[in-house]
Amino acid sequence: MSLVLNEEQSYLKDTARDFAKNKTPVSHFRSVRDSENPECFDREIWKEMASLGWSGILIPEEYGGSDFGVAGIGVIFEELGRTLTPSPMFSTAVVCASLIKEAGNEDQKKDYLTKIASGDITLAFALEESSRHSPANLETTAKKDGDSYLINGQKTFVLDGGFADFLIIAAATGKGTSLFIANKDARGIDIKVTPMVDSRNAANITFKDLKLSTSDLIGDENGSDQIIEEVLDISRSVISAEMFGGIQEAFDVTLNYLKERDQFGAKIGSFQALQHRAAIMFSEIELCKSCVLESLTSFDESSNDIPRLASLAKAKIGEVFHLVSNEAVQMHGGIGVTDEYDIGFYLKRARVAEQIFGNVQFHKDRYAELTGY
Amino acid sequence: MSDLNAFRNETRDWLEANCPESMRTPMSQGDVVWGGRKVEFKDPDQKVWMDRMGEKGWTCPTWPKEYGGGGLNFEENKVLQEELMRIKARPALNSFGIWMLGPALLEYGTEEQKMEHIPKIVRGEIRWCQGYSEPGSGSDLASLKTKAEDQGEEYLINGQKVWTSYADECDMIFTLVRTGPLEPKHEGISFLLIDMDQEGVTTKPIKLISGKSPFCETFFDNATAPKENLVGGLNKGWSVAKRLLQFERNMIAGMGFGSAASGSSKKSDTKPTSGLATMAKRYVGEKEDKLNDSGLRNKIIDHDMNSQAFALTLRRAAEESKKSNQGPSAASSIFKYYGTEHNKLRYEIMLEAMGTKALGWDGAEFGPEELAITREWLRTKANSIEGGTSEVQLNVISKRVLELPQ
Numbered sequence: 001m002s003l004v005l006n007e008e009q010s011y012l013k014d015t016a017r018d019f020a021k022n023k024t025p026v027s028h029f030r031s032v033r034d035s036e037n038p039e040c041f042d043r044e045i046w047k048e049m050a051s052l053g054w055s056g057i058l059i060p061e062e063y064g065g066s067d068f069g070v071a072g073i074g075v076i077f078e079e080l081g082r083t084l085t086p087s088p089m090f091s092t093a094v095v096c097a098s099l100i101k102e103a104g105n106e107d108q109k110k111d112y113l114t115k116i117a118s119g120d121i122t123l124a125f126a127l128e129e130s131s132r133h134s135p136a137n138l139e140t141t142a143k144k145d146g147d148s149y150l151i152n153g154q155k156t157f158v159l160d161g162g163f164a165d166f167l168i169i170a171a172a173t174g175k176g177t178s179l180f181i182a183n184k185d186a187r188g189i190d191i192k193v194t195p196m197v198d199s200r201n202a203a204n205i206t207f208k209d210l211k212l213s214t215s216d217l218i219g220d221e222n223g224s225d226q227i228i229e230e231v232l233d234i235s236r237s238v239i240s241a242e243m244f245g246g247i248q249e250a251f252d253v254t255l256n257y258l259k260e261r262d263q264f265g266a267k268i269g270s271f272q273a274l275q276h277r278a279a280i281m282f283s284e285i286e287l288c289k290s291c292v293l294e295s296l297t298s299f300d301e302s303s304n305d306i307p308r309l310a311s312l313a314k315a316k317i318g319e320v321f322h323l324v325s326n327e328a329v330q331m332h333g334g335i336g337v338t339d340e341y342d343i344g345f346y347l348k349r350a351r352v353a354e355q356i357f358g359n360v361q362f363h364k365d366r367y368a369e370l371t372g373y
Numbered sequence: 374m375s376d377l378n379a380f381r382n383e384t385r386d387w388l389e390a391n392c393p394e395s396m397r398t399p400m401s402q403g404d405v406v407w408g409g410r411k412v413e414f415k416d417p418d419q420k421v422w423m424d425r426m427g428e429k430g431w432t433c434p435t436w437p438k439e440y441g442g443g444g445l446n447f448e449e450n451k452v453l454q455e456e457l458m459r460i461k462a463r464p465a466l467n468s469f470g471i472w473m474l475g476p477a478l479l480e481y482g483t484e485e486q487k488m489e490h491i492p493k494i495v496r497g498e499i500r501w502c503q504g505y506s507e508p509g510s511g512s513d514l515a516s517l518k519t520k521a522e523d524q525g526e527e528y529l530i531n532g533q534k535v536w537t538s539y540a541d542e543c544d545m546i547f548t549l550v551r552t553g554p555l556e557p558k559h560e561g562i563s564f565l566l567i568d569m570d571q572e573g574v575t576t577k578p579i580k581l582i583s584g585k586s587p588f589c590e591t592f593f594d595n596a597t598a599p600k601e602n603l604v605g606g607l608n609k610g611w612s613v614a615k616r617l618l619q620f621e622r623n624m625i626a627g628m629g630f631g632s633a634a635s636g637s638s639k640k641s642d643t644k645p646t647s648g649l650a651t652m653a654k655r656y657v658g659e660k661e662d663k664l665n666d667s668g669l670r671n672k673i674i675d676h677d678m679n680s681q682a683f684a685l686t687l688r689r690a691a692e693e694s695k696k697s698n699q700g701p702s703a704a705s706s707i708f709k710y711y712g713t714e715h716n717k718l719r720y721e722i723m724l725e726a727m728g729t730k731a732l733g734w735d736g737a738e739f740g741p742e743e744l745a746i747t748r749e750w751l752r753t754k755a756n757s758i759e760g761g762t763s764e765v766q767l768n769v770i771s772k773r774v775l776e777l778p779q
């Protein structure tokens with residue numbers, strides 16, 4: 001797979017970089033946070049993102065998208081990650097769009113994908129049930145009752161779950177996992193927003209006798225385990241790209257600080273104890289870059305190593321984001337632990353993003369299993 | 374594309390006809406062919422293979438044809454390497470000439486110097502060693518003191534080098550010498566080629582912790598070298614020296630990676646496996662398909678992931694520099710540091726897996742592979758020292774790449 005971007009991808013990346021710089025610098029994130037808008041993102045900005053076509057990048061042209069592929073959306077996330085741009089794009093345009101694209105029937109695709117591409121609706125994926133990622137053995141159940149289903153169970157860490165117009169629910173249906181789509185206002189859905197340390201919205205959601213019709217089933221009954229796994233890998237790869245953007249920005253900001261701050265009559269960046277740690281981080285970041293690119297392009301080039309590459313990227317980037325966000329704070333000294341200064345935002349985002357669809361250890365384990373040990 | 378296919382077919386046929394069967398078997402350290410006037414072949418096929426490859430220029434496939442090289446472009450060389458790998462051919466010839474001196478001469482040498490020295494490197498006729506380090510000048514290489522004085526027709530050389538790998542088996546030595554004693558330290562150094570087959574040059578082997586003596590002290594006592602052996606101009610040797618170090622570092626960085634350096638290929642049908650895990654399972658056993666030591670398993674996972682990440686980065690750097698048509702990309706500055714530290718760790722993990730089986734010195738109670746791993750573990754400790762230490766590499770990254778203040 002190619003490890004250098006093609007023209008289309010470079011163009012998307014440049015556009016996203018300009019957008020992030022001009023429309024959503026870190027001060028934008030800060031103002032959204034301080035506004036105490038419980039949605040944790042700005043609807044106007046989201047509209048602009050959609051009008052640039054970003055919400056339709058993974059969506060086929062017949063449903064209003066551009067079908068530019070995972071690498072295309074990945075490079076955009078990398079740039080948005082640099083400035084911590086909050087938006088419903090990940091849940092809506094990556095996770096849920098992919099689920100519907102892979103599992104949905106023609107009517108569902110026409111209906112939902114078109115509206116996702118145009119930016120008219122937002123969606124969230126209700127999957128997790130415990131405090132650590134474990135997609136297998138779900139306890140939320142869907143029981144068939146005539147031509148409807150009754151859904152019962154509890155979900156947690158539903159990204160964007162507080163305000164998304166629709167929820168896609170993963171539920172056990174006896175012999176496997178099935179996917180359902182529901183309007184957030186449907187009876188039987190109780191949503192509790194969980195304010196998170198990174199100031200983005202997530203929710204705990206309880207389903208109590210939520211009644212859905214067979215037309216709300218996405219894909220075959222019991223038939224979605226494999227599709228969920230595939231979509232999770234796409235999502236892991238894209239979130240890794242976002243995290244990689246955060247890593248680079250935190251590192252660049254720190255590097256600048258090392259060149260500016262004077263102590264003992266010298267720039268602190270002239271101290272070898274800091275220089276070597278910076279050089280080691282640089283080395284790790286170079287490795288991260290290769291992992292992210294290889295994983296992002298693996299989908300578009302139908303590699304047979306997709307799951308392993310997704311785990312490689314998510315684990316490696318998770319670990320290095322830990323390292324870099326910790327070092328960034330430390331190397332700033334006192335100012336690094338103030339709310340007034342932005343660097344702490346990266347520390348907070350690093351930890352939340354690491355939990356999304358599997359933390360470092362989850363993916364190390366998976367990598368080994370896929371390698372035969 | 375079809376040209377490349379034709380080239381692949383020709384190459385395959387030629388290798389089929391010219392690579393002796395015995396040269397397609399796994400080799401041990403002692404089987405490396407270094408060439409030179411004093412070469413001793415353990416097996417006559419080694420000479421046949423070296424001579425045939427040298428004649429074709431394929432010991433240095435990408436060097437220009439006019440100096441005896443193979444004249445292959447990037448793509449053709451890739452094909453050649455793939456075909457060599459396919460039949461598991463041993464390298465026909467290894468040498469410091471190929472890895473270090475040749476590439477530097479091609480950039481800095483005069484036409485006469487290239488005509489004189491390059492073909493002999495390609496054909497394995499002359500074996501070179503590297504005379505950089507001195508007892509008082511290691512990391513601070515530019516403080517070196519060995520001096521070369523202008524005697525009209527030739528230079529008169531006096532001084533001492535140390536850690537000169539294989540000096541006692543080599544024919545010629547490329548050295549850094551002080552020719553401008555009054556100039557600032559970097560500006561009084563020249564790059565000089567010296568024939569070791571003379572009275573004024575003597576060597577004395579030094580024994581390593583691995584028990585081997587691959588390097589020496591090298592003494593120059595009124596040794597001489599003709600004027601035309603000065604490369605890159607009087608007192609301009611430091612640029613040549615640095616460029617050569619880049620070649621050296623890239624070579625050392627890739628050690629222990631072998632074919633991994635080509636990265637995962639697009640659609641290989643082979644199931645991914647882990648060499649470390651397979652070997653560790655033999656020693657510690659497995660439980661439900663998992664290695665029966667979770668701490669060790671975690672270390673192997675880290676190592677395997679980093680191996681893959683590093684191999685991908687080697688590939689990315691190659692793609693980037695090919696695309697931009699410029700020199701090495703920023704990524705390549707990490708290779709020496711990362712590659713050698715990673716390789717050291719690999720042997721530490723093997724030791725942990727093997728327990729006392731990895732701690733034998735000799736004797737029939739240990740398997741030959743086990744003994745080899747022990748010695749190799751000791752040898753890897755030098756990886757992060759030779760060619761510039763890890764600390765020096767981190768200094769280089771800090772200053773040149775990150776542009777941190779002095």
Ligand SMILES: Cc1cc2nc3c(=O)[nH]c(=O)nc-3n(C[C@H](O)[C@H](O)[C@H](O)COP(=O)(O)OP(=O)(O)OC[C@H]3O[C@@H](n4cnc5c(N)ncnc54)[C@H](O)[C@@H]3O)c2cc1C
Nearest residue numbers: 503504505506511512536537538755758759760761762764
């Ligand atoms: C197996 C082997 C083969 C070799 N082959 C050759 C050869 O063929 N030809 C040749 O010329 N040389 C050769 N060398 C020598 C090698 O290049 C030197 O050993 C190396 O450059 C380090 O120099 P030194 O040994 O004097 O250590 P020193 O420079 O004395 O270093 C000692 C310690 O101090 C650290 N240090 C030094 N300066 C700094 C600094 N500025 N910042 C932070 N830390 C610092 C070093 O990293 C190291 O940890 C070989 C070495 C080995 C081990």
